[in-house]
Amino acid sequence: MxxxxxxxxxxxxxxxxxxxxxxxxxxxxxxxxxxxxxxxxxxxxxxxxxxxxxxxxxxxxxxxxxxxxxxxxxxxxxxxxxxxxxxxxxxxxxxxxxxxxxxxxxxxxxxxxxxxxxxxxxxxxxxxxxxxxxxxxxxxxxxxxxxxxxxxxxxxxxxxxxxxxxxxxxxxxxxxxxxxxxxxxxxxxxxxxxxxxxxxxxxxxxxxxxxxxxxxxxxxxxxxxxxxxxxxxxxxxxxxxxxxxxxxxxxxxxxxxxxxxxxxxxDDLTMPTTPSGSTSVARPASQPVQLLAPAQMGATTRQLGGTGQFALDERSVTFDIPMPARDASHIRSVMIGPATTRQTGDSIELVLENVRLTGLGEQGGFFYKVFLNLPEAGSSARQERDYLLGTIGPFGLSVAAMNARMAAGKPMHGAKGDHAKGPTQATLRFPVTEALRRIWPASLDKLSVSLVRVGRQGPAGRVVVVDRMRLETNGR
Missing domain, CATH: 1.10.1280.10 (Di-copper center containing domain from catechol oxidase)
Structure with a gap:
């Protein structure tokens, strides 16, 4: 009642x-x-x-x-x-x-x-x-x-x-x-x-x-x-x-x-106010991976470094991406840019290319929170949403793959049976600029990306493969 x-x-x-x-x-x-x-x-x-x-x-x-x-x-x-x-x-x-x-x-x-x-x-x-x-x-x-x-x-x-x-x-x-x-x-x-x-x-x-x-x-x-x-x-x-x-x-x-x-x-029009779990999350251990060097990708697009292929499983992981002095200086200029620049000028994104689920990953039961420069446990009073860029999970990947098909002029969900012909694959983009302004790193000699696994009942083993991960800016 x-x-x-x-x-x-x-x-x-x-x-x-x-x-x-x-x-x-x-x-x-x-x-x-x-x-x-x-x-x-x-x-x-x-x-x-x-x-x-x-x-x-x-x-x-x-x-x-x-x-x-x-x-x-x-x-x-x-x-x-x-x-x-x-x-x-x-x-x-x-x-x-x-x-x-x-x-x-x-x-x-x-x-x-x-x-x-x-x-x-x-x-x-x-x-x-x-x-x-x-x-x-x-x-x-x-x-x-x-x-x-x-x-x-x-x-x-x-x-x-x-x-x-x-x-x-x-x-x-x-x-x-x-x-x-x-x-x-x-x-x-x-x-x-x-x-x-x-x-x-x-x-x-x-x-x-x-x-x-x-x-x-x-x-x-x-x-x-x-x-x-x-x-x-x-x-x-x-x-x-x-x-x-x-x-x-x-x-x-x-x-x-x-x-x-x-x-x-x-019957109830109140917004939720009770936090889910802790308001902070510990930074996972860093994982060595092949690093991508900074490179000019186009007339106005520059890669600020990144990683080669990696896979995600039941563990959480951090990737440290070194920033040469030139790129660190550019990032700082974007962070302190005037309001007009923040809306229409230089921006920074985290790009994950060709992200795909394995057969195990298609079962679902998990997702990953994507964080920028997550601090060590107990070293910051900030809440996790200050560092959060977004999430990676099976549902979001299926949506991104659908939108990619539509952008290419193909049917929304492909022909009947397409799902069985191969894994869901997409390129994901996460805005980084506003997160940088929230946390304002004291040092920009590196930027760290942490992928924190959520889902205790989800499958153990390789569930997601990423071909490349890079930090990208539309400024030179």
């Missing part, structure tokens, strides 16, 4: 969010005036609709017709064909997906009050017990881990994350996708660790319902956090698509609150 405190809190919060003006879209709204309440899985599982939900998932999985929206496989195909990851409308598109999928839950079950619950892993990071009952419709045998505590970053909820869309700086959408979204996929593993197959796992939907809830909570928190205005061009253009058998969703419907056009509300 929803607590009175949570219901009053969410109702008051919703009242504080500006309602959108009435538009032509209002005529196609498919909900009543009072928004329905989506509950946490912990509360939903104690209510009257748990078995209905399980049985409905079973019926949808038994329906093999992927042209029928009442089939599980229709939604797997929709996600494969239309989902935007690591790009604008990641959150908006998935909000529409959940709304349309929830409608099919009600249609297949015949229960008009059935709502999609969310898994609040910030409150309980262990996979709900109902998803671990063998051969239940909620079960999958390819999962690697039932613990996602290592994914629970608070970076997206920091006070300085006040913009929404990616590319705007301190952007919530990009940070939320980086963590917890991607690492939750990575740690569960199996189908969840690959963008093409992830909706095959029923946990996908309650995971994404929580991502959607965290977006609503970020908006409700205020304190300078801002969405683009409803008349901003960001919300214009083509509707969000969900296949031929399902009505599209206008982007503006997803603007700022789940209750305005889509007719539902969450």
């Amino acid at each position: 929803i607590s009175r405190r949570r219901f009053v809190q969410s109702s008051m919060t919703a009242a504080l969010i500006p309602l959108l003006p009435k538009t032509a879209f209002t005529a196609t709204i498919d909900s009543g005036d009072t928004p329905a309440i989506r509950q946490s899985w912990a509360e939903f599982a104690q209510g009257p609709y748990l078995q209905t939900f399980i049985d409905t998932i079973g019926k949808m999985r038994d329906n093999k017709d992927q042209t029928d929206p009442g089939s599980w496989y229709y939604w797997i195909k929709v996600h494969e064909d239309f989902c935007p990851h690591h790009s604008p409308y990641f959150l908006a598109w998935h909000r529409g997906l959940l709304k349309r999928f929830e409608g099919q839950l009600r249609a297949v079950s015949g229960v008009s009050d059935l709502r999609l619950p969310y898994w609040n892993y910030y409150a309980d990071p262990y996979l709900p017990a109902e998803f671990q009952v063998q051969y239940s419709p909620l079960w999958r045998g390819d999962r690697v881990s039932n613990d996602v505590s290592g994914a629970l970053s608070l970076a997206a909820f920091a006070d300085d994350v006040v913009n929404f869309q990616r590319g705007s700086g301190h952007a919530f959408e990009a940070k939320l996708e980086t963590a917890p979204h991607n690492p939750v996929h990575d740690l569960i593993g199996g189908a969840m660790s690959n963008i093409t197959f992830s909706p095959a796992d029923p946990i996908f939907y309650v995971h994404h319902a929580n991502i959607d809830r965290l977006w609503a909570a970020w908006v409700a928190a205020g304190s300078g956090r801002a969405m683009p205005p409803e008349d901003d061009p960001y919300w214009q253009g083509d509707d969000l698509q969900y296949g031929a058998a399902i009505r599209p969703v206008p982007k503006v419907w997803t603007y700022s609150t789940t209750s305005t056009y889509l007719g539902y509300q969450y």
Whole structure:
């Protein structure tokens, strides 16, 4: 049952969010005036609709017709064909997906009050017990881990994350996708660790319902956090698509609150505040590797040094990249550059070329945090997010490979069976400049890159191979 405190809190919060003006879209709204309440899985599982939900998932999985929206496989195909990851409308598109999928839950079950619950892993990071009952419709045998505590970053909820869309700086959408979204996929593993197959796992939907809830909570928190205005061009253009058998969703419907056009509300609109594990992480031991020398790569692009091929396994590792005096001087000039230069001038990136999963790595159950100049244990009062550049994991690699295919004019996910022909491979880029400004190294005679493994239940052995890693600048 929803607590009175949570219901009053969410109702008051919703009242504080500006309602959108009435538009032509209002005529196609498919909900009543009072928004329905989506509950946490912990509360939903104690209510009257748990078995209905399980049985409905079973019926949808038994329906093999992927042209029928009442089939599980229709939604797997929709996600494969239309989902935007690591790009604008990641959150908006998935909000529409959940709304349309929830409608099919009600249609297949015949229960008009059935709502999609969310898994609040910030409150309980262990996979709900109902998803671990063998051969239940909620079960999958390819999962690697039932613990996602290592994914629970608070970076997206920091006070300085006040913009929404990616590319705007301190952007919530990009940070939320980086963590917890991607690492939750990575740690569960199996189908969840690959963008093409992830909706095959029923946990996908309650995971994404929580991502959607965290977006609503970020908006409700205020304190300078801002969405683009409803008349901003960001919300214009083509509707969000969900296949031929399902009505599209206008982007503006997803603007700022789940209750305005889509007719539902969450029972808890508070952002997470409890840190996941330690706020600091120890620097792993340095590993010797073939070093790449500085080199001019193009008219304006320079390699500041790097490493040759290496593999990642269950251990964490640090690579030290020496910086000649010329390059150290250039890095310092980028760090102290004026504001205009910071936006449009020289920048520094960490580039990992031809990153690929081994067969073992494709199982998932792990990811790596990528840090710059991580200090020795106990030698700094800074939090780990000050040094964090991003993450490397199976799900993110499958997204990067998908985006590379699209950039080359190829289908989003390749031809049928392509996944079996070879490992997922991509080139990854991590911005370094802002991290340098945060930590302001006293010495630039070397820069250190640490790859810290997360995922105790993940496989042991070589899981990722990297052909080359380099620090790159667009200045001479």
